[in-house]
Amino acid sequence: MIDLSRIRAIDMHTHAEEPCGCHADDGYDDLQTAMARYFRAPWRHPPTIDETAAHYRARAIAAVIFPVDAERETGYRRYRNEEVAEAAARHDDILIPFASIDPARGRAGARDARRLVEDFGIRGFKFHPTMQGFYPNDRMAWPLYEAIAAAGVPALFHTGQTGVGAGMRGGAGMRLKYSNPLYLDDVAVEFPDLQIIAAHPSFPWQDEALAMAVHKPNVWIDLSGWRPRYFPPILLRYAQTLLRDRVLFGSDWPMISPEGWLGEFAALPVRDEVRPAILKDNAARLLGLTES
Template sequence: MSTGTIDIVCNIFTPEAVEQGWTGLDENFKEQVRMDPALRPGIAIEDYLRKMDAAGIERSLLIAVRAGDLNVKGSFEVPYEAIAEICAKHPDRFSGLAGVDTTRGMQGLRDLEKGVRDYGFVGAHWYPHWFNIAPDAPQIYPYYAKCCELDVPIMMQVGHNLVYSKERRLPSVAKPILLDQVAIDFPELVIIGIHIGIPWTDEMISMCWKHENVYTAGDAYAPKHWPKSYVHYANSYGSHKVLFGTDFPVIDPERAVREVAELGFRPEAHARLMRENALRIFTRIPR
């Protein structure tokens, strides 16, 4: 019986992805987050699998990112096909997440459906800041409805966002409190606010506490820097609501797993965070 960790937020960071501009990260950002210089040109999937093994990560959810209107300079996407190919090659280690682009109209909805039905993607992913659209804006509502129809969760970055590239600065449009109306309007929809909601972590906790269908993920920030209120929530009355992620390459998986272990979680809360909650929420992950 498998017991490994599930990383629900992982980005492809191969040399090809870096060369193709599929990361959206410039050298300034890599320096800001203190990325290992040896990693900055990218890492082959086979080498990343070795990092997963060293960290005890059984499966990572790879994002087919859609980051902004492609007609606007600085936007980019990771093709669904590229993620599907990796998942097909390593079906026991990777599952895909279908990126959402609210500028593509009905085609975007058809793409989401194809990602889930044809490629086996286990959920949807959306970056509000890349589109300057808040989580409760009407443009995203058809995608929420489609996720309900497909019975898959949707995750989105909430909280502030950094300057990923100096060529294009993005606004912080996704305060966690804006999930309130979404959860009311779509009680069937599983909503995951990733990136902790920093600096509005207490808002993120409050949305998880209020709504049965709202969850959060501790990714994009090294666990030793997680706010105390977030650690307490994950270790106590919110242990069923918090999932583990790295947002690789932002956080190294070995470091993330090690630092979570050093936070002193109760065994049952640690198991929920690192694996059980993900398997319960992402019902399409192979068992």
């Protein structure tokens, strides 16, 4: 179990990449190489879950970790949710496992979601509309959202531009339109008890994301995928005022390191009384790690 007194932050956004990169025939290695170049990531090969846990433990940071099930849309082979959960369980002092299910699986996906929460301790679910090729408000996803809401765990959605496919021919087939955060507004209305995390500064739709989060109290924003020095001023303004209780630290590891993100965040003009909420307290409350 995670001891909140021993950690200084909770990273809401880290990726479990291996063994997805072990299949030379499906193109995932090329995609990873292009992403590492886009983010200027320093590693040669994506870290294992064990290596990720060691990295975060050494820095006293807990981390939400997940795969992305985009096999149907992209052909990239899935990293089994059960395998991620079992690996995270070896490091339950520092890792918090989320799962990923293609919403096109309908009721079968909903059944899997219930099983993963009940039998494998999954604490939330990750969606990447651009990689998975769906609009978040497509009703085919309703059975899966219903199961997640009933389980009382959050759903995290990629929003905005993505580094996936950036600079590759045709963007590697990734269509940015699916990740406009405003599509989440319908989900927030239909599932008012589902806690929804809009991941990343949502370029070029930042205002839409902020408006939705202010209007819908079940919408949160994580700050992953961008280096803090590039955060738009309006995002920092809302993070310290109207949304100070629903903004979350996230790095996008392994593309951005938590220590690099935290170093840049420390240099931003953020009020001292707001920093603990963004870095740890909001996430602890969302994930049920504290009673407050």
